[in-house]
Amino acid sequence: MPSSSATVKLEYTLVDEIDKIYASLCHGFRSGKLKSIAYRKLQLLQLAYLLQDNIQRFKDAFAADLGRPSLETAFLELDSTISDCKIAYDGVEKWAKTEKAPFRINFTAFNPVIRKEPKGVVLIISPFNYPVWTAIGPMIGAIAAGNSVLLKPSELSSAVSGLIAELVPKYMDPDVVRVVLGAVPQATKLLQYPWGHILYTGSARVAKIVCAAAALTLSPVSVELGGKSPVVIDSKCDLMTAARRILWGKCVNAGQTCIAPDYILVPKEFEDTFVQALKDVHDEFYPNGTKGSSDFGHIVNAGHFARIKNLLDNTQGEIVFGGETNEAQLYIAPTVVKSVQKGDSLMSEELFGPVLPIVPVDNVDEAIEYINANDHPLALYVFSQDAAFKAKVFDNTQSGSAIANDVLVQCATDGLPFGGIGPSGSGYYGRKYTFDLFTHLRASLDSPSWLDRIFKSRYPPYTTKKEEF
Numbered sequence: 001m002p003s004s005s006a007t008v009k010l011e012y013t014l015v016d017e018i019d020k021i022y023a024s025l026c027h028g029f030r031s032g033k034l035k036s037i038a039y040r041k042l043q044l045l046q047l048a049y050l051l052q053d054n055i056q057r058f059k060d061a062f063a064a065d066l067g068r069p070s071l072e073t074a075f076l077e078l079d080s081t082i083s084d085c086k087i088a089y090d091g092v093e094k095w096a097k098t099e100k101a102p103f104r105i106n107f108t109a110f111n112p113v114i115r116k117e118p119k120g121v122v123l124i125i126s127p128f129n130y131p132v133w134t135a136i137g138p139m140i141g142a143i144a145a146g147n148s149v150l151l152k153p154s155e156l157s158s159a160v161s162g163l164i165a166e167l168v169p170k171y172m173d174p175d176v177v178r179v180v181l182g183a184v185p186q187a188t189k190l191l192q193y194p195w196g197h198i199l200y201t202g203s204a205r206v207a208k209i210v211c212a213a214a215a216l217t218l219s220p221v222s223v224e225l226g227g228k229s230p231v232v233i234d235s236k237c238d239l240m241t242a243a244r245r246i247l248w249g250k251c252v253n254a255g256q257t258c259i260a261p262d263y264i265l266v267p268k269e270f271e272d273t274f275v276q277a278l279k280d281v282h283d284e285f286y287p288n289g290t291k292g293s294s295d296f297g298h299i300v301n302a303g304h305f306a307r308i309k310n311l312l313d314n315t316q317g318e319i320v321f322g323g324e325t326n327e328a329q330l331y332i333a334p335t336v337v338k339s340v341q342k343g344d345s346l347m348s349e350e351l352f353g354p355v356l357p358i359v360p361v362d363n364v365d366e367a368i369e370y371i372n373a374n375d376h377p378l379a380l381y382v383f384s385q386d387a388a389f390k391a392k393v394f395d396n397t398q399s400g401s402a403i404a405n406d407v408l409v410q411c412a413t414d415g416l417p418f419g420g421i422g423p424s425g426s427g428y429y430g431r432k433y434t435f436d437l438f439t440h441l442r443a444s445l446d447s448p449s450w451l452d453r454i455f456k457s458r459y460p461p462y463t464t465k466k467e468e469f
């Protein structure tokens with residue numbers, strides 16, 4: 001049995017305590033201490049230290065929850081989140097600066113400006129698969145924007161969530177950040193309060209519950225979801241680079257990545273060549289296989305293991321390599337399945353595991369038609385050396401992001417917004433965009449009395465003379 005999350009028992013926050021926690025965050029926000037940029041920066045620094053001082057404990061917690069190799073934990077979550085703290089620390093003065101409205105001769109005397117103000121007390125609900133990046137990541141932008149934050153991390157990644165809950169009170173001001181541990185009862189209670197903003201990351205099923213609850217309190221909400229992110233292969237691609245990047249994107253975190261390549265659309269006549277390249281890369285990555293390998297993670301729990309295994313057991317496609325599973329170890333081998341038809345079990349839902357279906361198509365038009373017949377994905381990948389091919393796919397589809405010749409890197413690229421479209425999510429974040437998400441653009445102006453000499457025609461009585469003016 002792996003040291004799975006089942007072995008780390010979380011002590012859930014008592015539902016009856018949540019009123020007090022919410023009230024203390026409201027009090028903290030109203031105290032005004034977060035108005036000071038210097039204070040926000042101090043909290044951002046503390047957040048970076050929370051991670052930096054405890055790197056090994058986080059690596060151990062990720063290993064317990066997901067069997068995550070330590071290097072994956074470092075570059076997928078810890079390094080990038082610490083770096084995001086630094087970006088916010090360095091950027092917050094500029095980001096928070098009041099902006100002048102564009103010059104318009106008619107309105108310039110009003111001195112119109114846009115004040116960048118916090119939304120208030122915000123709620124972050126995060127999933128199990130990237131339990132630092134999806135929890136601490138948004139917190140960075142929320143604090144930079146001057147909000148108080150309540151985090152409800154996933155109960156499934158219990159070791160990481162427990163560690164965050166232990167460390168937050170040690171590093172962060174309790175007026176500014178609090179953590180509520182728990183599952184549906186705690187989340188349901190939290191959703192009864194009005195929030196400055198709710199950022200929910202997770203499944204579409206729960207997103208509907210969150211949005212319905214947010215509607216009752218008129219809390220603004222952003223949902224970061226998942227779905228089936230396709231990869232369109234052109235026979236004119238750099239074959240081995242494509243195979244390496246795709247298989248890597250499918251295998252990190254054992255495939256439990258919201259923007260993992262979910263399935264491949266490949267020209268029929270190129271399918272065998274592409275599948276052979278994937279097999280060669282698999283042997284190159286894992287010369288001794290993946291079972292018991294410290295380079296490959298496991299599925300988060302028995303429920304998700306059974307779900308993926310069931311999809312695999314019911315496929316009509318041909319397993320090229322992999323297929324081995326072990327429930328006690330929550331292990332599913334990297335598995336490539338070829339000749340998968342569009343109605344196959346593997347095409348019925350987001351796989352969220354290390355299983356890669358290959359769907360042969362006649363041409364790129366058929367690939368585009370299939371993508372458009374389904375929910376807009378969170379990411380869309382194209383591997384091609386032909387500019388016209390890439391442009392054709394991007395220009396004729398919709399998705400959260402559109403990436404050529406690589407996978408996953410879009411969420412780490414500073415300056416790019418991260419988010420879905422339609423069923424894969426709404427709202428986007430990432431560094432400055434997270435600051436914007438949690439910022440209210442407060443329109444403001446100061447109208448001088450002398451303006452009435454020019455604009456007094458706005459006052460009744462509305463005479464014909466005024467109308468002619």
Ligand code: NAD
Binds near residue numbers: 128183
């Ligand atoms: P999930 O929806 O099961 O859980 C997410 C969070 O919602 C957890 O904190 C959970 O406790 C909470 N929750 C569960 N039931 C709830 C309820 N009734 N009311 C309120 N909250 C409730 O998601 P998961 O399985 O942890 O995550 C996997 C999904 O997340 C995948 O679909 C993946 O693609 C998506 N994801 C998206 C992103 C992104 O940035 N777009 C990132 C990571 C994961």
